[in-house]
Amino acid sequence: MVKVASNKTKMREQPPEERIRNFEEVPYGYSMEEAVAEANRCIQCKKPSCVQGCPVEINIPEFIRLIKEGDLRNSIRVLKETNVLPAVCGRVCPQEEQCEKYCILAKKMEPVAIGRLERFAADWEAQQGDAEIPRMKKPTGKRVAVVGTGPAGITVAGDLIQLGIEVTMYEALHEAGGVLVYGIPEFRLPKRIVAREIAHVCRMGVKLIKNVVIGTSLTVDDLLKEYDAVFIGSGAGLPWFMEIPGENLNNIYSANEYLTRANLMKAYRFPEYDTPIAHGKVVTTIGGGNVAMDSARTALRLGAKRSIVIYRRSRNEMPARDEEIHHAEEEGIVFHFLTNPVAYHGDALGMVQEVECLRMELGEPDSSGRRRPIPIEGSNFRIPVDVVVVSIGNSPNPLIPNTTPGLETGKWGNIIIDEETGRTSKKGVFAGGDVASGAATVISAMGAGKKAAKSILQYLRDGKW
Amino acid sequence: MIQIVDRSMLVPNIHLLTLEAPLVASKIQPGHFVIIKANEKGERIPLTVADWNREKGTVSCAFMQVGRSTRKLAALKMGDEVETFVGPLGKAIDINRFGTVACVGGCYGIGSIYPVARAIKSAGNRVVSLIEARSRFLLYWEEKIRQVSDALIVSTSDGSKGEKGHNSDRLREMLGEGQSIDLVVAIGCTFMMYAVSEATRSFGVKTIVSLNPIMVDGTGMCGACRVEVGGKTKFACVDGPDFDGHEVDWGLVLARRKAYIRHETVSEEAS
Ligand SMILES: Cc1cc2nc3c(=O)[nH]c(=O)nc-3n(C[C@H](O)[C@H](O)[C@H](O)COP(=O)(O)OP(=O)(O)OC[C@H]3O[C@@H](n4cnc5c(N)ncnc54)[C@H](O)[C@@H]3O)c2cc1C
Ligand SMILES: Cc1cc2nc3c(=O)[nH]c(=O)nc-3n(C[C@H](O)[C@H](O)[C@H](O)COP(=O)(O)OP(=O)(O)OC[C@H]3O[C@@H](n4cnc5c(N)ncnc54)[C@H](O)[C@@H]3O)c2cc1C
Ligand code: SF4
Ligand code: FES
Numbered sequence: 001m002v003k004v005a006s007n008k009t010k011m012r013e014q015p016p017e018e019r020i021r022n023f024e025e026v027p028y029g030y031s032m033e034e035a036v037a038e039a040n041r042c043i044q045c046k047k048p049s050c051v052q053g054c055p056v057e058i059n060i061p062e063f064i065r066l067i068k069e070g071d072l073r074n075s076i077r078v079l080k081e082t083n084v085l086p087a088v089c090g091r092v093c094p095q096e097e098q099c100e101k102y103c104i105l106a107k108k109m110e111p112v113a114i115g116r117l118e119r120f121a122a123d124w125e126a127q128q129g130d131a132e133i134p135r136m137k138k139p140t141g142k143r144v145a146v147v148g149t150g151p152a153g154i155t156v157a158g159d160l161i162q163l164g165i166e167v168t169m170y171e172a173l174h175e176a177g178g179v180l181v182y183g184i185p186e187f188r189l190p191k192r193i194v195a196r197e198i199a200h201v202c203r204m205g206v207k208l209i210k211n212v213v214i215g216t217s218l219t220v221d222d223l224l225k226e227y228d229a230v231f232i233g234s235g236a237g238l239p240w241f242m243e244i245p246g247e248n249l250n251n252i253y254s255a256n257e258y259l260t261r262a263n264l265m266k267a268y269r270f271p272e273y274d275t276p277i278a279h280g281k282v283v284t285t286i287g288g289g290n291v292a293m294d295s296a297r298t299a300l301r302l303g304a305k306r307s308i309v310i311y312r313r314s315r316n317e318m319p320a321r322d323e324e325i326h327h328a329e330e331e332g333i334v335f336h337f338l339t340n341p342v343a344y345h346g347d348a349l350g351m352v353q354e355v356e357c358l359r360m361e362l363g364e365p366d367s368s369g370r371r372r373p374i375p376i377e378g379s380n381f382r383i384p385v386d387v388v389v390v391s392i393g394n395s396p397n398p399l400i401p402n403t404t405p406g407l408e409t410g411k412w413g414n415i416i417i418d419e420e421t422g423r424t425s426k427k428g429v430f431a432g433g434d435v436a437s438g439a440a441t442v443i444s445a446m447g448a449g450k451k452a453a454k455s456i457l458q459y460l461r462d463g464k465w
Numbered sequence: 466m467i468q469i470v471d472r473s474m475l476v477p478n479i480h481l482l483t484l485e486a487p488l489v490a491s492k493i494q495p496g497h498f499v500i501i502k503a504n505e506k507g508e509r510i511p512l513t514v515a516d517w518n519r520e521k522g523t524v525s526c527a528f529m530q531v532g533r534s535t536r537k538l539a540a541l542k543m544g545d546e547v548e549t550f551v552g553p554l555g556k557a558i559d560i561n562r563f564g565t566v567a568c569v570g571g572c573y574g575i576g577s578i579y580p581v582a583r584a585i586k587s588a589g590n591r592v593v594s595l596i597e598a599r600s601r602f603l604l605y606w607e608e609k610i611r612q613v614s615d616a617l618i619v620s621t622s623d624g625s626k627g628e629k630g631h632n633s634d635r636l637r638e639m640l641g642e643g644q645s646i647d648l649v650v651a652i653g654c655t656f657m658m659y660a661v662s663e664a665t666r667s668f669g670v671k672t673i674v675s676l677n678p679i680m681v682d683g684t685g686m687c688g689a690c691r692v693e694v695g696g697k698t699k700f701a702c703v704d705g706p707d708f709d710g711h712e713v714d715w716g717l718v719l720a721r722r723k724a725y726i727r728h729e730t731v732s733e734e735a736s
Contacts (some may be wrong), residue, residue, distance in 0.1 A: 177513040211551040250724040257687035276728030350720030
């Protein structure tokens with residue numbers, strides 16, 4: 001057997017001191033040579049364990065083999081058989097917990113850089129111009145409405161249109177793409193990539209109607225009068241606050257607001273763009289997930305001298321992707337672990353000035369399996385701040401459930417579905433992605449979209465519920 | 466793209482835009498608002514609706530030019546288009562048989578109170594409308610509002626028309642004289658709504674105000690529009706925008722409106 005290099009082929013990146021001053025993407029991606037070198041590390045297992053770690057079961061060894069052979073056209077075809085958004089997933093999937101975690105090499109050395117290779121193949125395709133339009137089935141005369149244009153909605157729309165079903169996507173905002181456009185920053189996922197994917201489904205014939213809020217502009221029942229089925233992929237867009245004193249002071253944002261202003265509204269280009277955002281010298285982000293990392297890193301790029309992350313557990317429990325934590329550390333983000341805010345203090349104009357925190361220690365594991373943080377009595381201390389970004393989680397927006405009789409929801413306002421089929425409690429209505437699972441991942445939203453598309457097709461054929 | 470089918474300057478600084486938006490027109494109810502974004506680089510700003518025509522599929526908004534975004538809108542001509550016009554948003558005002566209802570408007574709210582008065586009147590209530598402006602040349606829609614009211618009371622700060630003073634003064638007088646008012650609904654500048662709530666508070670007359678905090682999405686996704694009502698944090702865009710004026714934390718509403726004071730100056734200078 002040939003000897004396999006023990007480390008992943010490095011991906012060139014913008015140096016930290018440079019990139020914190022711009023919104024350009026951080027990694028440059030592999031060159032052809034680098035990609036082939038990395039592809040050569042894959043030993044082409046007969047029973048590839050990586051695939052079981054992939055929520056959509058991409059034929060990983062096959063797409064990597066095709067890269068090795070320089071047959072990128074077919075490599076991207078293999079990827080797209082099961083993953084309609086490889087350029088997105090290659091950049092944002094938590095590979096270390098999925099495919100790469102299960103890669104056989106990971107037992108002895110670094111796993112194959114599956115995510116980087118996926119990104120490479122997808123970026124190659126983008127350079128070739130518009131993506132291929134797949135073979136489309138004959139029109140069936142059936143019509144489906146998709147609510148929301150995040151990864152779940154895009155997947156359902158893309159799958160159904162190919163099956164000869166007329167699809168209309170409805171989006172509340174003025175741009176399609178869901179969290180991929182309003183949440184995840186440009187430096188991690190360039191917006192042109194998302195725009196290209198949206199354009200692709202539209203070229204296949206999907207109709208996109210923006211600026212329509214389902215639940216108010218039109219209800220789900222209105223849609224059911226016009227369409228044979230409805231898919232709800234409206235995400236988990238409702239931001240949580242901690243409900244502690246002073247939280248409504250000015251310059252305390254939810255991560256959703258902070259990132260929406262920066263990304264979707266392009267506040268980083270104010271005053272060329274009209275939407276403002278607070279530029280603080282010291283910005284403090286509360287939380288430890290991807291959303292928190294994105295907020296803290298955005299703050300640096302908006303000119304913060306010091307960007308602090310406050311997290312109530314320790315580094316080991318942080319739910320963010322490894323790469324994000326690594327990049328954040330390289331960029332000089334300051335972490336206060338085992339720390340939790342208890343109050344905010346402001347000035348006479350109502351601007352936040354200080355965050356008051358408690359130190360924590362870790363106790364027994366809780367229901368999430370992570371050790372529970374316990375406050376240390378009397379350990380209060382204050383950090384001076386100009387801007388705070390609260391990034392402690394999101395749940396589904398109640399707008400649709402509240403206006404849709406017969407649609408059952410769970411404890412967190414999530415729409416209850418049958419996991420295998422995406423069926424809700426209401427006939428003809430399917431759901432999937434974050435609106436059903438609660439805030440999760442791009443790939444799980446796509447996986448849910450795939451399942452729903454299949455069962456929507458079944459339902460359109462036999463009308464059985 | 467949404468087309469402007471009519472536009473006019475109602476009074477200096479207050480404009481009326483009528484847009485072709487059949488879907489919004491078919492669903493809109495009094496108290497709802499819309500979000501409008503003039504062009505690609507524009508901001509999403511909320512406006513209450515002042516009128517609509519379901520047959521023609523049009524919606525009208527009265528707005529006051531106060532900063533960059535409203536100036537962009539004021540510069541639009543008939544036939545021009547805006548990039549985004551989304552709605553209806555928020556909760557509609559609960560229309561019921563209340564008895565006597567005072568419909569109170571000031572600045573842009575003179576426009577916004579009109580459809581509220583109309584709906585409350587046609588539900589069989591006695592409507593007393595109160596409108597105010599700094600001076601008589603800033604008053605508009607008096608006739609329109611009179612037609613959907615049993616009485617119209619006009620106030621101006623300088624006394625150039627109607628009574629001198631404010632809507633809140635009139636309410637205090639009316640309630641002080643023992644006139645019976647079952648409900649007050651007020652729309653307009655924050656300070657006017659605050660003053661009205663203070664005027665009615667000691668009389669215990671329920672007072673609904675239409676809060677106008679800074680917003681971004683208008684669908685409950687960002688929390689920019691946080692207000693405190695009865696000690697609880699609410700998102701004005703989905704939980705409101707109408708709230709009980711006696712329960713609102715007005716200091717917070719006023720402070721949060723000023724969050725971007727510095728940016729607003731920069732924005733004005735840049736344009
Ligand atoms: C800042 C941030 C960073 C993240 N980073 C990662 C990451 O690195 N890796 C990863 O895998 N996941 C990440 N996630 C999570 C991931 O983005 C989501 O799990 C995923 O986008 C969910 O997809 P979805 O299609 O269910 O919903 P969304 O992407 O949320 O899309 C829902 C869409 O529906 C629209 N909508 C909502 N309500 C209505 C309505 N009433 N009418 C019409 N339209 C409506 C919304 O505007 C939105 O466009 C991140 C999330 C955030 C917020
Ligand atoms: C639900 C809702 C409904 C609204 N309906 C209307 C409406 O029908 N017509 C209308 O004209 N406006 C309405 N507003 C207010 C309107 O959205 C703002 O005036 C607008 O966003 C200002 O944008 P700008 O860029 O022009 O001004 P900015 O540059 O954002 O503001 C300039 C200055 O004016 C102040 N200011 C802005 N608006 C007001 C106000 N209403 N009262 C007191 N001070 C203010 C700001 O605090 C700031 O100091 C509504 C707001 C909400 C939340
Ligand atoms: S487990 Fe690793 S080495 Fe084996 S096929 Fe998958 S990527 Fe290649
Ligand atoms: S405006 Fe964003 S939540 Fe209300």
